[in-house]
Amino acid sequence: xxxxxxxxxxxxxxxxxxxxxxxxxxxxxxxxxxxxxxxxxxxxxxxxxxxxxxxxxxxxxxxxxxxxxxxxxxxxxxxxxxxxxxxxxxxxxxxxxxxxxxxxxxxxxxxxxxxxxxxxxxxxxxxxxxxxxxxxxxxxxxxxxxxxxxxxxxxxxxxxxxxxxxxxxxxxxxxxxxxxxxxxxxxxxxxxxxxxxxxxxxxxxxxxxxxxxxxxxxxxxxxxxxxxxxxxxxxxxxxxxxxxxxxxxxxxxxxxxxxxxxxxxxxxxxxxxxxxxxxxxxxxxxxxxxxxxxxxxxxxxxxxxxxxxxxxxxxxxxxxxxxxxxxxxxxxxxxxxxxxxxxxxxxxxxxxxxxx
Numbered sequence: 001x002x003x004x005x006x007x008x009x010x011x012x013x014x015x016x017x018x019x020x021x022x023x024x025x026x027x028x029x030x031x032x033x034x035x036x037x038x039x040x041x042x043x044x045x046x047x048x049x050x051x052x053x054x055x056x057x058x059x060x061x062x063x064x065x066x067x068x069x070x071x072x073x074x075x076x077x078x079x080x081x082x083x084x085x086x087x088x089x090x091x092x093x094x095x096x097x098x099x100x101x102x103x104x105x106x107x108x109x110x111x112x113x114x115x116x117x118x119x120x121x122x123x124x125x126x127x128x129x130x131x132x133x134x135x136x137x138x139x140x141x142x143x144x145x146x147x148x149x150x151x152x153x154x155x156x157x158x159x160x161x162x163x164x165x166x167x168x169x170x171x172x173x174x175x176x177x178x179x180x181x182x183x184x185x186x187x188x189x190x191x192x193x194x195x196x197x198x199x200x201x202x203x204x205x206x207x208x209x210x211x212x213x214x215x216x217x218x219x220x221x222x223x224x225x226x227x228x229x230x231x232x233x234x235x236x237x238x239x240x241x242x243x244x245x246x247x248x249x250x251x252x253x254x255x256x257x258x259x260x261x262x263x264x265x266x267x268x269x270x271x272x273x274x275x276x277x278x279x280x281x282x283x284x285x286x287x288x289x290x291x292x293x294x295x296x297x298x299x300x301x302x303x304x305x306x307x308x309x310x311x312x313x314x315x316x317x318x319x320x321x322x323x324x325x326x327x328x329x330x331x332x333x334x335x336x337x338x339x340x341x342x343x344x345x346x347x348x349x350x351x352x353x354x355x356x
Contacts, residue, residue, distance in 0.1 A: 023107075023108070023150050024053045024081035024083070024107045024108060025051060025053065025081075025244075025266075026053055026182065026184075026222065026224050026243065026244040026246075027051075027239070027243070027244045027245070027265055027266070028049075028051065028052050028053070028235070028244065028245055028247075028261050028265050028266075029052065029053040029054075029055065029184070029224065029244060029245070029246040029247070030045060030052055030053070030054050030055060030246070030247060030248070030251045030252075030258070031055060031226060031246050031247065031248035031251075032055035032056060032057055032058055032083075032085040032110070032112070032154070033057065033248055033249070033252060034057050034058060035057065036057070036252050036302075037054065037055060037056060037057050037252075038057065038298075038302065039074060039075050039076060039079065040289065040294070040298065040299045040302050041252065041255075041302040042054045042056075042075070042076075042079045042082065043076055043078060043079060043282065043285050044255060044278070044282060044302060044303065044306070045251070045255060045258055046078055046079050047271065047272060047278050047281050047282065048255060048256065048258035048259045048261075048271065048272060048278055049258040049259065049261040049262050049271065050262055050268065050271050051261065051262050051265070051266045051268065052258055052261050052262075053081050053082075053083060053107075053108075054079060054081070054082050054083070055082075055083045055084075055085050055110065056075070056082065056083070056084050056085055056106075057085070058085045058086070058087045058112045058115060059072050059073070059084065059085065059086060059087065059097075060086070060087040060088055060123070060125060061086060061087070061088030061090065061093040061094055061096070061097050062088070062093075062123075064086075064096075064097050064100060065093060065096060065097070069100065073100065073101075073104045075104075075105075075106075076285070077105065078285075080105070080107055081107040081108075082106055082107055083106060083107055083108035083109065083110050083152070084101040084104075084106040084108070084109050084110065085110045085111075085112055085154070086098075086101075086109060086110065086111055086112065087112045087115065087125040087126060088111075088125060088139070089123075089124040089125060089129055089132075089135055089136075089139060090139070091138045091139045091141070091142035091143075092142065094111065094139045094142060094143050095142040095143055095145065095146035096146070097109075098142075098143040098146045098147040098149065098151065099146045099147055101147065101149055102147045102148065102149050106149065107149070107150075108149055108150045108151075108152055109143060109147060109149050109150075109151055109152075110151075110152045110153070110154055110184070111136070111139060111140065111143070111151070111152070111153045111154070112125065112126055112154055113126065113127060113129045113130055113136060113153055113154060113155035113156070114126060114127050114154050114155050114156050114186050114190065115127055115197070116156075116159075116190040116191070116192055116195070116197055116200040117197045127155070127156050127159055127190035127192065128159065128192060129155075130155060130156060130158060130159045130162060130167075130171055130190070131159060131161070131162050133170055133171040133173075133174040133175060134174060136153065136171070136174070136175050136178075137174045137175050137177065137178035138178070140153065140175055140178040140179060140180045141178040141179055144178070144179040144180075150181075150182060151179070151180060152180065152181075152182040152183070152184060153175055153180050153182070153183055153184070154183075154184040154185075154186070154226070155171070155183065155184070155185060155186070156185075156186050156188060156189055156190045157185060157186070157187055157188065157189055157207060157210050157211070158189040158190075159189055159190050159191070159192055160189060160190075160191045160192055160193070163189045165210065165213075168210065168214070169217065172214065172218060172221070176218065176221055181220075181221055181222055182221070182222040182224065183214070183221060183222070183223055183224070184224040184226055184246055185210075185211045185214060185223060185224065185225060185226060186226045186227045187206045187207050187208050187210060187211050187225060187226065187227040187228075188200070188201075188204040188205065188206055188207070188227055189204045190204070191203070191204060201249075206227050206228050208225065208227075208238065208241075211223060211225045211241075211242060212241035212242065215241060215242050215243070222243045222244070223242045223243055223244075224242065224243060224244040224245065224246055225238045225241075225242045225244070225245055225246065226245075226246035226247075226248070229245055229246070229247050229250070230247070230250045232260065232264050235247075235265070252302075252305065253305045253308065254305055254308050255302075255305055255306055256275055256278075256305075256306060256308070259271075259272060259275075259278070274343065274344065275306050275307055275310070275341075276338065276341070276343045278306070279303065279306060279334070279338055280338075282303070282334075283331060283334070283335075286299055286331050286334065287331055290330060290331070295325075295329075296324045296325075296329040296330060296331075296333060296334075297324040297325045297329070300320045300324040300333070300334060301324075303320065303334070304316075304317045304320060304321070307341050310341060311341070311342060312340045312341035312342055313341060315337075315340040315341070316337045316338065316340050316341050319333070319336060319337040319340060320333060320334070320337045323336075323337075
């Protein structure tokens with residue numbers, strides 16, 4: 001088992017636990033990603049890194065207020081530090097949900113001002129809010145008044161029609177005047193008509209220099225850079241100009257990358273020695289999830305990248321893909337899949353192995 005793994009007896013909690021501790025470090029973060037940064041992925045990520053700040057999927061204010069609040073806020077205390085990302089624009093509703101974030105034990109509450117999908121635009125959620133900085137400022141002010149948690153904003157550098165440097169500075173000026181001190185900046189504009197959400201992650205060019213310029217212009221603010229970052233070398237380059245980095249798809253598809261974060265960026269010992277150890281440390285959690293009715297396939301899909309590039313990794317993925325969805329599938333599917341990957345005698349945690 002990995003050293004200092006989350007307790008096997010840690011309860012999956014949705015109860016009101018209060019603030020979890022001091023403000024988390026944002027030096028290295030994993031981005032909120034719909035359908036990906038679920039509690040099952042986050043548990044694995046926390047086994048690999050103690051210090052990485054994790055984010056939930058975006059949860060809309062409407063879902064929390066009118067839906068199954070406890071289900072949407074369900075998480076395990078082993079995941080801390082953990083930030084809740086909210087989607088919404090109504091100041092009162094966001095304030096209410098910020099209070100819920102604190103009651104349920106989250107470490108931060110973040111407002112999504114970056115999602116470009118049509119569905120959220122129609123509800124005045126996400127990147128379209130970059131065209132309404134006063135509305136974002138009003139929401140941020142209400143959230144700050146409602147909670148002692150840090151309130152942060154994740155946004156683009158602009159949207160089509162409002163994509164100039166002056167537009168970006170107007171947004172930061174107004175939102176920071178409302179009390180926000182942390183801006184997580186995806187270094188692309190969002191094109192709200194004509195591009196799909198997937199295309200918006202790749203087609204608009206990255207402008208890292210704009211994020212660097214934000215930090216130069218607003219040295220008193222915490223500026224975290226996001227967008228297209230894949231390697232530790234790139235992270236270190238960005239950290240020369242910003243306060244933190246946020247990785248998304250790379251941290252999901254190649255989760256073993258996280259196993260090098262604590263030593264590389266925080267000067268701390270890696271919490272697990274091998275991919276095999278990390279997966280075995282997941283077993284009690286997997287069993288507890290199965291006991292509460294979660295399908296194995298909803299857990300196993302987040303494990304598929306763990307042995308990326310490793311001999312036997314393809315067989316590992318294939319066995320899980322062919323068997324995890326079957327009726328009654330349990331932990332034995334994961335155990336059998338693991339047997340298909342040879343365990344190294346002396347694993348070395350370097351970026352080379354993390355990115356293999």
